[in-house]
Amino acid sequence: DVKVTQSSRYLVKRTGEKVFLECVQDMDHENMFWYRQDPGLGLRLIYFSYDVKMKEKGDIPEGYSVSREKKERFSLILESASTNQTSMYLCASSSGTSSSGANVLTFGAGSRLTVL
Amino acid sequence: GQNIDQPTEMTATEGAIVQINCTYQTSGFNGLFWYQQHAGEAPTFLSYNVLDGLEEKGRFSSFLSRSKGYSYLLLKELQMKDSASYLCALMDSNYQLIWGAGTKLIIKP
Numbered sequence: 001d002v003k004v005t006q007s008s009r010y011l012v013k014r015t016g017e018k019v020f021l022e023c024v025q026d027m028d029h030e031n032m033f034w035y036r037q038d039p040g041l042g043l044r045l046i047y048f049s050y051d052v053k054m055k056e057k058g059d060i061p062e063g064y065s066v067s068r069e070k071k072e073r074f075s076l077i078l079e080s081a082s083t084n085q086t087s088m089y090l091c092a093s094s095s096g097t098s099s100s101g102a103n104v105l106t107f108g109a110g111s112r113l114t115v116l
Numbered sequence: 117g118q119n120i121d122q123p124t125e126m127t128a129t130e131g132a133i134v135q136i137n138c139t140y141q142t143s144g145f146n147g148l149f150w151y152q153q154h155a156g157e158a159p160t161f162l163s164y165n166v167l168d169g170l171e172e173k174g175r176f177s178s179f180l181s182r183s184k185g186y187s188y189l190l191l192k193e194l195q196m197k198d199s200a201s202y203l204c205a206l207m208d209s210n211y212q213l214i215w216g217a218g219t220k221l222i223i224k225p
Contacts, residue, residue, distance in 0.1 A: 004158070042120065042215030043203070090158070103211065104149075107158035
C-alpha cells in the first residue's frame, strides 16, 4: 500500500559529492514537492513541480536542483553536498490544483542524509 | 509577514484529553492543516479547516478561529499510539504551506 516511495532511507556522503534523492508516487498526482525537515524548524520547501518538466523554487532552493522527466518521479539533486545539507528530506505529492480547498499532501517516509 | 507557532512538547496521560494549540499571523489565508508524524515515519494528514468552528473526526477534532489566528487539535481518549509529533500548517494566499515546527506529544501510562 506504499504510495510515495523514497529510494533511500539513510545515506552518508562526503562533502563535495553529488547526491541523488529519488521519489516515486503511484497515485497519478500532478504535484510533487521536496521538503527538508530539521529539529526545531517547520518543514521547509526546497522545490516543487506542478507538471512534468516543470519546476518551481521553494523557500530554500540554494544548493539544490530537481528533475521531473516523468509524472511519477521527482528527483532532488545536490550538486556538491555540504555539511549544512545534513537533514531529513521528505518528498510529497498531491492531486489538487492551487485553487482546491483541501490540497492534501501524501508524504514519503523520508531520506536521512548525513554529509561528512 | 507570516508566522506560525505551536508548543514544542506536551505530555499527557493515557485515556485523557489533550489540546494542542497553533497560532498564526498571515496576510492571506486559505486553510489550516494538521498532520501527525510518528518518529521516523512520514507525516500523515489529520484535518483541514478553512471555516471557523469545530470539525470532528472520531477521537480527533480540529478547531479554527480565523479572527483570532488560532487553531487547536483536540485528542480524546488518548492511546499510547498517539505519541507522535503534530504539525500545524497554514495555507497562504498563494496556496503555499507555511509549517509550524511541530508539537511532540508524549503519552504516559
